[in-house]
Amino acid sequence: AVRDTAEEEGCAVYLVGGFVRDLLLFFPTQDLDFVVEGSGGQFARALIQRMPDGKLTQHEKFGTAQITFPDGSHLDVASTRWEYYSFPGALPQVEESCLRDDLFRRDFTINSMAICLNTEHFGELVDYYGGKRDLQQGKIRFLHNLSFIDDPTRMLRAIRFAERYHFSLAKETLEALYTAIESGVLAKLSVERFTEEILHIFKEINYLAMGQTLIRSGLFKAWFGDDYAWNFNLEDEQDSADWSLNTRWLISISDMDSPVIEKVLDRVILNRSLRDETMTFVSLRESLSNPLSLNEMDALLNKVPKEVVMVLTRDERFSKLLTEYLEASQKINMSLNGKTLIQMGVKQGPEIGKILDQVRRAWLQGRIHTLEEEKGIVRH
Numbered sequence: 338a339v340r341d342t343a344e345e346e347g348c349a350v351y352l353v354g355g356f357v358r359d360l361l362l363f364f365p366t367q368d369l370d371f372v373v374e375g376s377g378g379q380f381a382r383a384l385i386q387r388m389p390d391g392k393l394t395q396h397e398k399f400g401t402a403q404i405t406f407p408d409g410s411h412l413d414v415a416s417t418r419w420e421y422y423s424f425p426g427a428l429p430q431v432e433e434s435c436l437r438d439d440l441f442r443r444d445f446t447i448n449s450m451a452i453c454l455n456t457e458h459f460g461e462l463v464d465y466y467g468g469k470r471d472l473q474q475g476k477i478r479f480l481h482n483l484s485f486i487d488d489p490t491r492m493l494r495a496i497r498f499a500e501r502y503h504f505s506l507a508k509e510t511l512e513a514l515y516t517a518i519e520s521g522v523l524a525k526l527s528v529e530r531f532t533e534e535i536l537h538i539f540k541e542i543n544y545l546a547m548g549q550t551l552i553r554s555g556l557f558k559a560w561f562g563d564d565y566a567w568n569f570n571l572e573d574e575q576d577s578a579d580w581s582l583n584t585r586w587l588i589s590i591s592d593m594d595s596p597v598i599e600k601v602l603d604r605v606i607l608n609r610s611l612r613d614e615t616m617t618f619v620s621l622r623e624s625l626s627n628p629l630s631l632n633e634m635d636a637l638l639n640k641v642p643k644e645v646v647m648v649l650t651r652d653e654r655f656s657k658l659l660t661e662y663l664e665a666s667q668k669i670n671m672s673l674n675g676k677t678l679i680q681m682g683v684k685q686g687p688e689i690g691k692i693l694d695q696v697r698r699a700w701l702q703g704r705i706h707t708l709e710e711e712k713g714i715v716r717h
């Protein structure tokens with residue numbers, strides 16, 4: 338469809354960026370990025386005619402468009418353009434330009450290759466900056482030495498790609514990374530963009546190794562203001578494959594004192610669920626330090642997301658207590674709820690909540706074991 342639309346519209350179209358990199362590496366990839374020499378908007382509007390399932394969103398300010406499909410996949414269309422930065426760390430401004438310039442504005446050589454999709458040159462690789470050589474040699478190399486100053490998120494991206502593919506940073510790129518960190522260029526980066534990049538890192542399979550590099554390079558110290566007790570323990574590597582993003586985040590801060598966690602939270606903007614779980618984690622750590630009965634534990638933990646409890650269980654101070662509680666809570670097999678109680682003749686009102694609490698407690702303490710016994714308590 339892309340090739341036909343390109344022919345029809347008479348413009349040159351290329352696949353670019355991460356897709357080309359991963360294709361050459363035989364690495365699984367999903368996102369398709371196209372660059373059109375000419376008007377990306379016009380091309381996208383013509384393309385969508387051939388893709389009845391797709392939904393088109395245009396970002397005129399950036400000269401880009403996105404087509405999303407019902408299964409959640411999407412493809413991005415950009416027109417060749419030149420982005421310049423009004424100040425380091427700001428969002429880029431966009432002007433029309435040619436493919437070579439478009440590729441030069443990218444972060445690393447391995448991300449600066451394109452594949453032509455027009456019939457005459459179909460499948461030809463466009464590699465102005467030595468991306469293929471760097472892929473073969475396993476190097477992350479910037480395109481010019483102001484790259485990190487232009488956009489400090491590239492520092493985090495460099496670390497992410499290096500660890501993801503087990504590559505290393507080319508000598509000048511590594512030196513520039515250290516210079517950029519020392520020169521305080523991170524201060525120009527917005528908290529939003531930093532958070533976005535950090536969350537990309539936490540979603541990577543080997544995020545633990547990336548976390549270690551973020552500490553070792555001094556990047557985390559430069560951003561957060563001090564060397565905090567981040568927990569990126571490589572011994573967790575196997576288990577971490579099954580951890581959700583929230584679990585990974587909570588574990589990474591789990592060795593920090595509460596005041597330190599507060600300082601960390603000042604330097605990232607987390608979504609609601611991540612922020613709430615972090616706060617819950619901190620407050621439960623305080624509460625669990627006091628002696629608690631099974632019922633009190635249940636009242637505290639009943640509605641807490643599983644991942645928060647799981648991370649707390651890793652703490653030696655609470656592991657015995659929590660394991661006991663979790664075992665007891667597994668016995669709870671409540672069939673009753675407000676509706677069934679009303680059907681059994683209980684009057685609507687605060688009484689219902691009280692009865693449900695009592696039944697839950699009976700399960701928890703092992704006083705009842707069957708649904709019959711459960712009903713028995715209510716009748717009683």
Ligand code: ATP
Nearest residue numbers: 353354355356368370442443444448449488490491
């Ligand atoms: P991933 O596999 O993580 O999605 P990707 O390379 O596809 O990697 P995107 O963030 O989707 O990552 O970016 C797509 C392309 O846009 C990159 O390959 C790169 O060419 C370019 N790009 C992205 N971010 C930057 C940046 N901060 N500076 C310069 N170019 C960038």
